[in-house]
Amino acid sequence: MSVAVDTPPETTTKESGGSLGRYILVRALLIIPTVFILVTTVFLLMRTTGDPITASQGGRLPPDQLAERIHAAGYDRPLITQYLEYLGGILRGDFGTTLSDRRPVTEVLLTFGSATLELAIYALIVAFLLGIPLGRLAAYHRDKAPDAVLRVSAILAYATPVFFAGLLLKLIFSVWLGVLPVAGRASTRAELTMQKLDNPTGIYLIDAIRTGDPAVIGDVLTHAVLPALTLGLLTAGVFLRLVRTNVISTFGAGYVEAARSRGVPERRLLRKHAYKPALIPIITVIGLQIALLLGGAVLTETTFEWKGLGFQLAQYLQARDFVAVQGIVAVLAVIVALTNFIVDVIAALIDPRVRY
């Protein structure tokens, strides 16, 4: 939950030369401890309480066979040895191998990551298209009926768990109205057509456009509507509230007051003066939204059988394959840290006050 995000803290005026470069460098170096802390936390939590083989096979195998498999996998060695080995693996880009289907986690990431990326992009588009204009509208009609309706809808969008929103949309549009597909990323025929491409990107919309078949493109798009809406609505609510709060506060700022006293009409004040500065904090918040989006993606993908990383994670969870879970979570930690870094750099480029 965003508790009214303020514009960045105190501005320290520094000599301007090279400060952006320094900021980016410092910020880049900060990724290392962040990833390190998360990976260590996940490792310690999962390994101090038991080994993955007992977790998945405990009770199903006789004790001597269990011990044998634990020994073969090296889980009976001292924790510190395992930890160093694990860290070494991560440095080489090796996040482990899944227990259930013996695939390297990086391969799982490459196979299913594109689907999650595609879903996340759709969701962000929905969130921008809905959240920003509606937030502006709510701010303009502050404390009047449209504001009340919009704010309550935004809270409703937050209060509805993504998977329940998904279930409802599915029930209405797929089952009752029958206008949109129930689940999946494309129908079997479209998937077969796309598999014939050499070097498929895994991002279905791009692949579909490359086939040049309008039926395939249409098929892929109709499959994307409900998952994109489901995940997008969650973020749209956050954007709406943020834009509203920020527009209201810039509306009361000195320079807007000055423009108002010069006789600039309210509508123009909103459009030209208050709106754009209110958008800057959004960029900063997107960084935090990435985390929310990824969490939401796990649930959305499970609801719609959208075969991405989140769906796969849920499958591994059901199979009690905790090596896979640990690996995917660690990979996601790296992704979150990297996107946060990129977002921070963009924010610093746009708003000089950020790089204090």
Added chain:
Amino acid sequence: MAASTATASAVPQRSRLARLPVVAQLRQSVGLQRGMLVGGLVLTGIFLLTAAFAPVLAPYGYAQLRDASGSFGAQQPPSAEHLLGTTVGGYDVLSRVIWGARTAFLVIVVAVVASILVGVLLGLISGYFGGWLDRIMVMIADAIYAFPSLLLAIVLAIVISGGQSSMWGGIFAAALSITVIFIPQYLRVTRSEVIRIKSEAFVESARVIGAGHVRIMTRHVLRNSTRTLPLILTLNASEAILTLAGLGFLGFGIEPTAAAEWGYDLNKSLSDVTAGIWWTSVFPGLAIVLVVLGLTLVGESLNDLADPRLRKRAAGPEPVEDLGVELPEQQEGER
């Protein structure tokens, strides 16, 4: 939370009652904001009552499959015997929705109490002493804060329960997973308050008198740095429910025979939806939405009332609640 909600309905005594967190804000609010706050309080109140009186309200037990007239049957549509129908597992939907309130409430209480205790303590230490300890704690908190909370909760649920799920095991697994996510938030808020208060004159004078660290921390700093806690508390309570439901939806919920849990029921209803069976998913889902909505409305209103830029003001000088000034209804704060 529970105490202040209960007293909210019995407002007009001023004195101490009027200064209680939620009551004070209720008196301060006007118009739409008051409407949202009241709406939130009503929903929260209903939730608390349902949780408290679940055994009386629910027609059947949460794990009951049959009564005197025989087995309930699976996926039965709503009828006189089963007002909201039965689930795929043959449980009564209404009873599980009602009992689910109790599970949700217990998880919230455990999660919020644990995270406040730990988070506030760490924030106090971090802010008061500063230095390298502070830096490390903030760095860890930031790392955890930026991470998808659901994923962290999954990892913790595995660790705590190992996937096994008795009622209390499941409740603690869910609650403690949520706790770890919340600790950084309490740490940050408390820390920044502590740093602000630490430099105040009264702390300085306590130090001059010769008070020890522990006494200054508890007596002077802690008491004054809990201002924003009710706000985060309500927001976190709603997040706790969503996390619990998310865990349940991914199969880390509590077994149906151990307790009723809304997320678990939604997970089981996933295939029903495709078959057009709507009652198994809609009702537990609505329960989650209404509870989270209620808590969020309360939290949101408290947030707005605490933020002078967003507070809708009655015309004239700032009303001070202790003076007992009755706020005029419907005054536009237009400037």
